[in-house]
Amino acid sequence: MSTDIIAWLCDSGHVATTGQLQRYFSVRDLRRARESGLIRRLARGIYACTHIDTPLALAAQTGGRLDCVSSLARHGVWSGLERPGLHLRMEPHQHARRSIPSAFVHWSGTVQKAHLLEVAPVDAVLQAIRCLGPDDALACVESALHMKFLSDDQLDLVFLHAPARLQPILSGIDRGAQSGYETFARLKLLRAGFAVRTQGHVPGAGPVDIIVEECVGLEVDGEKWHGPERFLHDRTKDRNAELQGMRMLRIGGFHVFDDWDTTRAAIRRMVTDAQRGLPARRPRRRP
Ligand SMILES: [Zn+2]
Numbered sequence: 001m002s003t004d005i006i007a008w009l010c011d012s013g014h015v016a017t018t019g020q021l022q023r024y025f026s027v028r029d030l031r032r033a034r035e036s037g038l039i040r041r042l043a044r045g046i047y048a049c050t051h052i053d054t055p056l057a058l059a060a061q062t063g064g065r066l067d068c069v070s071s072l073a074r075h076g077v078w079s080g081l082e083r084p085g086l087h088l089r090m091e092p093h094q095h096a097r098r099s100i101p102s103a104f105v106h107w108s109g110t111v112q113k114a115h116l117l118e119v120a121p122v123d124a125v126l127q128a129i130r131c132l133g134p135d136d137a138l139a140c141v142e143s144a145l146h147m148k149f150l151s152d153d154q155l156d157l158v159f160l161h162a163p164a165r166l167q168p169i170l171s172g173i174d175r176g177a178q179s180g181y182e183t184f185a186r187l188k189l190l191r192a193g194f195a196v197r198t199q200g201h202v203p204g205a206g207p208v209d210i211i212v213e214e215c216v217g218l219e220v221d222g223e224k225w226h227g228p229e230r231f232l233h234d235r236t237k238d239r240n241a242e243l244q245g246m247r248m249l250r251i252g253g254f255h256v257f258d259d260w261d262t263t264r265a266a267i268r269r270m271v272t273d274a275q276r277g278l279p280a281r282r283p284r285r286r287p
């Protein structure tokens with residue numbers, strides 16, 4: 001019977017209340033499963049299998065729900081450049097079971113019905129855009145859309161419930177951004193006075209992350225390591241874009257966040273050269 005409980009728990013998101021479990025299993029089944037070590041009691045009335053991740057287990061122990069940037073990070077959505085601490089949601093007037101000194105607790109109600117231990121995506125995003133700085137907030141919403149963490153209907157709810165001070169930030173949403181790195185690169189380019197568009201199609205090369213002044217293609221790679229197939233794909237893409245007269249530059253997070261002045265100067269130089277027709281449109285002859 002223990003294996004039945006585990007299978008049921010796994011199907012239910014690896015966590016359930018005693019009430020939910022007792023609808024399908026006897027008290028004896030539950031005790032046996034606990035004794036076997038296959039399920040554990042996270043807090044009074046809440047059980048989980050061994051697959052439960054640490055942030056959710058901590059949320060259970062406090063009596064709150066995982067919220068804000070911690071929820072985004074758990075789903076691979078942009079949650080700011082810094083590693084997020086533990087952000088939790090407690091209902092107003094709720095009594096915390098246990099306090100975690102390093103946790104940020106947001107005491108407020110929610111817009112949408114929540115999971116047992118985690119707020120709904122709309123609420124996580126609505127809180128994160130308040131907690132993050134303006135550029136990170138925009139990057140978080142664009143990433144949430146790209147990752148399909150937020151649907152279009154849920155985005156409407158974010159607009160509806162976001163405070164007035166954040167509306168100008170939300171109005172800058174560009175659905176072509178595929179990562180927080182791309183959002184930051186785009187914003188920095190706009191502030192440097194460049195005309196940019198995202199996911200522009202270059203014949204033979206496909207979509208390019210950011211096209212600057214219609215003559216330089218910028219590919220912004222995330223942190224993730226790319227395998228040999230991706231390596232070849234990227235080089236072919238760059239070669240084919242160059243064949244079309246589009247100068248290509250491939251940068252990573254370091255070039256956006258830690259070495260922007262040099263990156264901006266390189267892009268400016270490439271744009272100037274391309275606009276003068278050099279060297280992409282007038283290749284030097286071999287001697
Ligand atoms: Zn499980």
Ligand SMILES: [Zn+2]
Nearest residue numbers: 068069087131
């Ligand atoms: Zn927060």
